[in-house]
Amino acid sequence: MSDIRTYAELIRNGGLVAFPTETVYGLGASAFDPDAIERVFLAKGRPSDNPLIVHISSIEQLRDFAVTIPDQAFTLTEQLWPGPLTLVLPKKPGVLDRITAGLSTVAVRMPDHPLALELISQSGPLVAPSANRSGRPSPTKAAHVHQDFGEQIPVLDGGETRLGLESTVLDLSNDTISILRPGSISRKQIEALLNTTVQERFFHSDGAAKSPGQKYSHYKPVAEVRWIADLPDTLKPDTLYLAAQDLPEQPHLISYQGDLNRMARELYDRFRFADHKAYRYICIQEFELRQDDISTALKNRIDRAVSL
Ligand code: TXA
Ligand code: MG
Numbered sequence: 456m457s458d459i460r461t462y463a464e465l466i467r468n469g470g471l472v473a474f475p476t477e478t479v480y481g482l483g484a485s486a487f488d489p490d491a492i493e494r495v496f497l498a499k500g501r502p503s504d505n506p507l508i509v510h511i512s513s514i515e516q517l518r519d520f521a522v523t524i525p526d527q528a529f530t531l532t533e534q535l536w537p538g539p540l541t542l543v544l545p546k547k548p549g550v551l552d553r554i555t556a557g558l559s560t561v562a563v564r565m566p567d568h569p570l571a572l573e574l575i576s577q578s579g580p581l582v583a584p585s586a587n588r589s590g591r592p593s594p595t596k597a598a599h600v601h602q603d604f605g606e607q608i609p610v611l612d613g614g615e616t617r618l619g620l621e622s623t624v625l626d627l628s629n630d631t632i633s634i635l636r637p638g639s640i641s642r643k644q645i646e647a648l649l650n651t652t653v654q655e656r657f658f659h660s661d662g663a664a665k666s667p668g669q670k671y672s673h674y675k676p677v678a679e680v681r682w683i684a685d686l687p688d689t690l691k692p693d694t695l696y697l698a699a700q701d702l703p704e705q706p707h708l709i710s711y712q713g714d715l716n717r718m719a720r721e722l723y724d725r726f727r728f729a730d731h732k733a734y735r736y737i738c739i740q741e742f743e744l745r746q747d748d749i750s751t752a753l754k755n756r757i758d759r760a761v762s763l
């Protein structure tokens with residue numbers, strides 16, 4: 456772990472370090488260093504009204520950021536932390552405005568990755584947006600971080616991330632509990648643990664996004680992403696096809712044999728691959744949606760890549 460010590464020291468000295476989590480790579484900076492946080496926004500080209508998630512390595516650290524912690528939060532953290540669940544809670548006075556973009560709430564999660572937990576335990580809590588330039592697909596490999604930032608950002612390399620889609624963001628800051636961003640932790644799972652109904656508020660049809668990140672187009676490759684109901688008889692060479700179902704192997708087609716978890720894990724890498732190969736289109740075959748698996752999150756990320 457001597458390597459981690461070096462990265463932790465970089466953070467303590469105000470630097471930025473990209474590190475692996477179970478979801479995607481994060482671009483970490485000390486949650487107590489306003490200048491370092493400013494550099495995160497600059498490096499990513501991130502709009503300043505899009506708040507950051509604080510990453511912690513122990514449950515005690517939650518009290519440094521959240522002013523009130525409802526029992527429901529403890530029920531969830533006991534069962535699901537460390538893990539891909541971000542909780543939005545009323546923020547404690549003193550939490551830097553730059554983290555919360557001036558909101559009265561703060562988003563916190565404990566990542567389920569040994570390197571992330573070790574780094575945070577040595578450096579202290581980190582803000583960590585996904586380690587991509589704004590508008591690019593989130594990185595699931597160290598190489599993706601290098602693609603976006605060159606050698607400018609040191610990367611703690613933990614190989615490919617296990618889940619590939621960003622954490623579920625759950626708003627516990629008021630009486631109506633809602634999922635602001637779907638992820639691997641499903642609505643069904645949260646409802647079962649809390650014994651209550653949970654809203655989904657990740658579509659911003661009324662234009663009033665509750666989670667500021669919802670109004671930005673994320674996860675977007677250069678190739679145009681489209682949903683298709685069925686594959687054409689003849690596949691076009693300027694198109695990369697992704698299909699959840701089990702199909703015979705063909706050039707330009709990746710079939711996932713019903714394994715949506717693998718599709719989720721690989722999605723952003725496929726987006727980057729399509730651009731590298733200069734595909735004009737990425738056509739993704741529609742799949743069945745369920746409330747208790749990754750399909751809702753996967754569809755959400757693809758929808759965002761499809762829309763403007
Ligand atoms: O899996 C993840 O969550 C990854 C890894 C690195 O941990 N991080 C990540 O961060 O996806 P980022 O910055 O790319 O996305 C954070 C999302 C944004 O949609 C943002 O608007 C929302 O969380 N968010 C942050 N603070 C919030 C708050 N106080 N209220 C509502 N939404 C918030
Ligand atoms: Mg992001």
